[in-house]
Amino acid sequence: MENRLRVLRAERSWSQQDLAERLEVSRQSVNAIETGKYDPSLPLAFRIAELFDLPIEEIFVSPARRSSKAI
């Protein structure tokens, strides 16, 4: 799933490891989510949103909305 995680992380000058430690997941998890290879569960998505103090939809791009924009 497309997302703004890398941008949000960069704005805070956090490394993937920094973010991983804050989320209590592995660095590999952060990398997989950032690159869109893995879609986080709803609980993890909420943890990410709460960490950045943003609504989930401002971090993760809805696939449905993305495809409708493309049309």
Added chain:
Amino acid sequence: MVMKTEAWKRYNARTIWVSLAYAVFLIGAVFGFKHHLFAGPVRYVVAVLPALPIIGLFVAMGRYLVEEQDEYVRMLMVRQTLWASGFALSAATIWGFLQNFDLIGPVDGYWIVVVWYFGLGIGSVANKLSLGDGGC
């Protein structure tokens, strides 16, 4: 190996313990049968003893999947176990038919465990190719 989570460390510890138990039970059973130390129904119990730690390996894997808190790492291992199960079941099926038509001889059933663990390796390669992470 992706990372050493706490759950993974516990899995490794359990694996070491059941492997030690396997060595003890197997050596004891082989020694006992070789020297005719057992008779009657006890022989069945002793013969099954080495199988119990092997079953323990699967229990350890199950516990790991339950205890792993990192959902991405857990998913990698689930994918590996699916590959392993599919590979082992396919190998057993193919072997069964080859044996059925007298093209190859019988093999002791416990070798399927070795095939299953080999399948874990295949799953790791599949993870690496598709996700860039090999898994545990």
